[in-house]
Amino acid sequence: MTVPGQRSGLDLVPVTDGDKATKKHYTSDQEVRWCPGCGDYAILAAMQSFLPELGLKRENIVCISGIGCAARFPYYLNTYGMHSIHGRAPAIATGLATARPDLSVWVIGGDGDFMSIGGNHLIHALRRNVNIKLLLFNNRIYGLTKGQYSPTSEVGKLTKSTPYGSVDHPFNPVSLALGSETTFVARTIDSDRKHLTAVLRAAAEHRGAAFVEILQNCDIFNDGAFDILKNPETRDTAVVRLEHGKAITFGANGEKGVRLTGRGGLEVIDTTKVQPESLLVHDITHTEPALAFMLSRLGNVDDGVTPIGIFRSVQRATYDDQVNEQIDAATAAGGVGDLAALLSSGDTWRID
Amino acid sequence: MTVPGQRSGLDLVPVTDGDKATKKHYTSDQEVRWCPGCGDYAILAAMQSFLPELGLKRENIVCISGIGCAARFPYYLNTYGMHSIHGRAPAIATGLATARPDLSVWVIGGDGDFMSIGGNHLIHALRRNVNIKLLLFNNRIYGLTKGQYSPTSEVGKLTKSTPYGSVDHPFNPVSLALGSETTFVARTIDSDRKHLTAVLRAAAEHRGAAFVEILQNCDIFNDGAFDILKNPETRDTAVVRLEHGKAITFGANGEKGVRLTGRGGLEVIDTTKVQPESLLVHDITHTEPALAFMLSRLGNVDDGVTPIGIFRSVQRATYDDQVNEQIDAATAAGGVGDLAALLSSGDTWRID
Amino acid sequence: MSKQVRQRERVIIRFAGDSGDGMQLTGDRFTSETAEFGNDLSTLPDFPAEIRAPAGTLPGVSAFQLHFADHDVQTPGDRPDVLVAMNPAALKANLHELPTGADLIVNSDEFTPRNLAKVGYAASPLEDDSLSSYQVHSIPLTSLTVKALEGFEITRKDAERAKNMFALGMLSWLYNRPTATTLTFLEKKFAGKPELARANITAFNAGWNFGETTEAFTVRYEVMPAAMRPGLYRNITGNTALSYGLVAASVRSGLPLFLGSYPITPASDILHELAKHKRFGVRTFQAEDEIAGIGAALGASFGGSLGVTTTSGPGVDLKSEAIGLAVTLELPLIICDIQRAGPSTGMPTKAEQSDLLLAMFGRHGEAPVPILAPQSPSDCFDTAIEAARIATKYRTPVFVLSDAYLANGSEPWLVPDVDSLPLIEVEFTTEPNHAKPDGSPEFWPYLRDAETLARPWAVPGTPGLEHRIGGIEKADGSGNISYDPTNHDTMVRLRQAKVDGIAHDIPPLDVDDPTGDAGVLVLGWGSTYGPIGAAVRLVREEGVRVAHAHLRHLNPLPANTADVIGRYRKVLIPEMNLGQLALLLRARFLVDAISFTRVRGMPFKSEELADAIRDVVGADV
């Protein structure tokens, strides 16, 4: 969501002259090659049906990915696209977005692609606040290479590469993004089409780097990883839906709530036992990410309680806008560069 | 500092049989090739005089660096050392520390080495909690390559590579480390020998990845970058010294203090006008990094107010310890591997 | 009814089906039975890069080919004698390779209009006469299996899944295979789920009995055991052999093994295998990327471990800089490149030999690295040990160039006696090796061994030998930073001379030239060993005289390589690339080597190689 007064991420992207595009319009002729039941299908469907709603010229949308099951995404979206190499998509997208402010650039990657080999490009794109939308398909496993643990896998994970259980502590992608100065940070779930679409729309409209963690099921190598957030028995108490301007409550009938402790932390409380005012009201526009960071620590899938929604959405000059403004300003001031003048600049002498 | 009950980072490192080592003992025969006045000299001196105090066998100390002015460090320390390639030292150290639990492994790098090209290795070493000590010499500039801006340079920095001013938003190294699940995070200053030494000692004793940001002056390409924290006129109000168990105050006579706002933030207040109890008492042992993260946002050099000291020190199983425990456990259970048995495992048949 | 039994010297079977049909497992099991029976054999799995492309589509087809015989087998075979096609896609994808008269076993249940349409069959090939030139056995495998499993407490899906065991049982009957290993395997596999175990075993037996009783098969085949050297055998893939070789090298050198790796097809299985062997003190580090993988391995080597990193082409690209560091640090390190089809992502599951020049030259500056290439799945074991010997003796990174074909392919392996394995003696330096001007002792990390030119290896923890090494040029001897022009020239040549010198420490290239008077030499390297051998055998049977030599050491080349090449009028070099070894040999020996190249991601067919040989020999008069 664009907060009033904020410039939209799509400002410079040309729109169609009214003619309504459809999902079909955004569906490529390539046969989708994910496993039956893969969570990626739901995300693809959501993208294909929400993109037309933006009313942009389809040819001005580009989707760039690295390598992985998730990274096959661009092939199936009928826009411009590049299926690049493992981990480098954020860097490639940075160049494209900086050179072409008239494009809406989407970057797709898995938890290996973005958080493992591509981690550095990710955090730098986020800190620079390049106007690109980064969608992390987090299935907490390496799918395409047939099931090794990933930097988001829970400790003790038994996989092909860790027959005795993994011993390394995972990243919390939302925390990492907030520690990387990211201006838009959100988390959503593959199976919750409505929520997913709302978050994607907000990301699209955010001017700057938008980081969206999508919890995605890999039904071959990590099936059920997010069942606790999906299963009707558990989901109400496991999923904490963050909504801007609303007090943070969850549970079947909002019987649980989140409030600040006096000691600089958060606590989950029984809303029936406290004054509504004492609940923490979610505000995505805090200039400082500290409170959003605190919310990111409320818990993740492993602890049950998992906040989803937009954690942070603030405006900060984007890298690409500033690069282009410097060019415009210099040109406005000094005029378009004169090659002859450049070549003959500095100390010169004439031989006749 | 090791919090009571915590296992020390040096537990498995052999100690000398009493004979006291000296600074000279830790000084190599190599001529130091930093610019006169470089902040690196002070850090080197601090290391050379504090290492002997640990009473470790010198031959069990290893210093690994990448490339940069800072990265020349190992040459000058008379321990084992490797001056490797740009950005990769944390990865190299991870292998060494995992294979050799009897070593005290130090990793040295500049803000380019650690935060730019080496950013991914850094955050992964931190999240894994490998028992290595990472010292970031942050001079907010690329020194060795003659002065380009770095990922920690302030916005608008005029350098050789940014004649119109840099446009990208810098990392706050402490925030990034906290977002990377780091168990020990601290910040100190090259010129404050006492504070620097205390932090280094605490890092050495911490079992796990210890990240120490050392604000270091580059007097050729970024001279005075930290003057505000050093200059007698300004330092008292600019430097916020975090001390475990103590209320957070600063100013010449502690007239300023930090307290929690009701809205999940921090505020700087006039200590003369409030009850001492209302001040925030610093606790480095919080299991959750949220409050430490909030402190890291209190400000950095650019805003004047800059917290230094240990932000966080908690214990979590280290990567290397767990790897070695898995080996010990498996061996204890099944005995040392039998090669003949391995080669003839699986379906076999005999031809006679 | 009793069936007629036909003798066969050799049989090539290809199992093909959907990624979900478990063809790789079926192939593996049939391989084990065949191995146990005593045939010689060679296998070639062939699966798509996608985990599970849409069911019933061509990209989704997964195949497994097995060649077994009563004599020694060199390749998985060119064209199958028997194709098992579990669905129309599998049929369409493989039919073109089927020779006329071959047996074709299809799962007729899957030939539904929908499935046929998916792969563009207008009409069912089972109905029209498009298959008339084959022995078609159209069998409703799925329904037969489901029927056989009626009454089991399992889902219909699980029942259908068991059809591959039904097919396996049927073929086990057809070729009269021993079934014990498969039955025990199934018990193990479904240990947790007894009902499923029973179901699969039932399906397997049902398949066997079906073969026995059905009209569909009038004949049954017998392939006699092959004469093999006595001893204990097991079937082994290249990746497993390479893993075992590394463990063996660790045991025989006394150096703990440290693997730093990042998953990548087709190398990942080495990481998976080594991760199991904690009891051998093996440490496996799944790194954040390939650079961290090799970096950690190098760090471990600095600490006295046997550092290893495993990867495939794209990963080698990324490791280039770190390999250069290892070259100048002069520390032991093994880099295993399981080559796949490039460039870039290319065809990740397919084989190629196109990283040879990358291994030779893929680093800035003059940075020589020894290179070895295994020539068969089991040879990966010996190659790993040899790589460790060279790496530790000469303090150098060493490349092992395997490929997807060797990695996943398998063959019977005569399990070696541990004591017969080479001992790798490694001595760490523990004493100063030089005297200061004032006579006091000091340690010079770059004071070389006169014979091997190797530098001393002193590991942290060794008192008095504290020293620093790095990537900047070092003064000859002391190892201190030096920008002296002449010193640099000296060091560059010393590093080169050290690697070149290994030529005298490796076995000479030996030539297979039975008649001793061949005019043409076929020279290969790596995984083409089998196909070239088979092709050479083919043409020799026609009386063609030809010699075959195969390079296991590619850098440096064996000392006698020049002589060998000099002995022949023509040298033919078949490669699965555009002629990379040919380029090296032409440059080195100015020999007008003839390159024969195919870059299809598939091993050579021995027939096409035989043609190439016939052409060259024919032209040689």
Next chain:
Amino acid sequence: MSKQVRQRERVIIRFAGDSGDGMQLTGDRFTSETAEFGNDLSTLPDFPAEIRAPAGTLPGVSAFQLHFADHDVQTPGDRPDVLVAMNPAALKANLHELPTGADLIVNSDEFTPRNLAKVGYAASPLEDDSLSSYQVHSIPLTSLTVKALEGFEITRKDAERAKNMFALGMLSWLYNRPTATTLTFLEKKFAGKPELARANITAFNAGWNFGETTEAFTVRYEVMPAAMRPGLYRNITGNTALSYGLVAASVRSGLPLFLGSYPITPASDILHELAKHKRFGVRTFQAEDEIAGIGAALGASFGGSLGVTTTSGPGVDLKSEAIGLAVTLELPLIICDIQRAGPSTGMPTKAEQSDLLLAMFGRHGEAPVPILAPQSPSDCFDTAIEAARIATKYRTPVFVLSDAYLANGSEPWLVPDVDSLPLIEVEFTTEPNHAKPDGSPEFWPYLRDAETLARPWAVPGTPGLEHRIGGIEKADGSGNISYDPTNHDTMVRLRQAKVDGIAHDIPPLDVDDPTGDAGVLVLGWGSTYGPIGAAVRLVREEGVRVAHAHLRHLNPLPANTADVIGRYRKVLIPEMNLGQLALLLRARFLVDAISFTRVRGMPFKSEELADAIRDVVGADV
């Protein structure tokens, strides 16, 4: 007193001092004066990798050599006629290259016991007779300068710093250089600090007057202007020329320039230079590492920019994987490798030619990339434009191999007329290029141009041509993912053929063989052009007949290379590596090329090359 004036055809001056003494600046200024005077010239800066090694030590010595003459100059010269040594370290580090009888100007103030001790001089060489074979001018430069600046409101440190301007003034007098440019330069440099400006100008004039009046100099030299083609000249370094060439290519192609780069010596100055030219729409991206640098450039190319990445050896290693991607994406991209001494970190500020084979083969799979190498500082300009022409016309990454010597060295450059620069015509595809079975139009990103084999370049924003490209193997034409074995073989050969085909679109290799009957060809590439030319001139003056050809296109080679080589009995290939071009030519043409190599991080001395030529010609009978 009036001084005797001696004529000289050529003079080689070397300024040497502490890193802090401003020798590079002094050299630059003297170069400008000399250029303006109209001599031809060539320069060679030589500084340490450390920013400022401890004052007065050998590692801290920074030098700048200038060769100027009344005729055309090809190299910075072998041995200086004049050495200006600002301290004992500078003297010790450079004396061994000084020929007897040379002028030696030393700053006697710095020859203190402490400074002498620092570099191991027992006694002052100014006192003993160790310098007797030179014309020693021992002058207290520091104190003279400080004295001259008495009364200025500047620190003593600043006054002392001005001693380099004093020395410059003195030498400007000695060689009768025009001083205007220096004076205006100083005004500009100290624009903010008028007092410092006046002080430095005063020091400069004081130096000039000192020369005029002192006994220390009895003679004064005159070097007449060289005859040069008429036109406007400027002095230019290789890195500046390369930067200008890239800007020119952008202007002449109409494609916005995008540079993605990570700082590294000696390439950083290109990033610095291009960052200034916002008014040309140049976007410079200082990336987090080399991979991001090339990645961003490739992304920009995909968007229709002229994507460029600049780096040196270690950076090329890291970019390998991304270069392979560019090869298979078939997008234009320029990769500038400013070679430095390797392997690994090596000697970062020194020159080498050891990345040629890396550029040729440093990627997994078969991934051919065109390679160009400039042969002089100013030639970097034309090479950059040619690289852009090939990259855009053939949709391919292109390597430009410069080196530290070209990058920092300078020469006079006849500023070209902009309209005379090649026009680079680039057409983006805007219409479908293929018809679906049903006849409706579609876009096939891999449908090639019949002649160039280049694929269409359709950029985002073009309606109707939405398409996806990637690193997986593509079906010939449609570009869809394909694992078909035959298709892969086809694509591998197509990519190779596209690059090979460029041979017919580049100028033939031309040979300098005045007598037309030489038996020996000296064949070089890159920065050895000057030294080889000088050496050839030397031996020709002795009547030796020898031909010289220089390769600017290294991949593919000019179509006539075979003929040229074939015309000579012997081919001598001098390289600053261990024979990398030699290896390529031997493999390609089976020619027994003779390699002459020096790997010292320094350009060849023309004398040593002359000897090499004499040997080969001598042996050729």
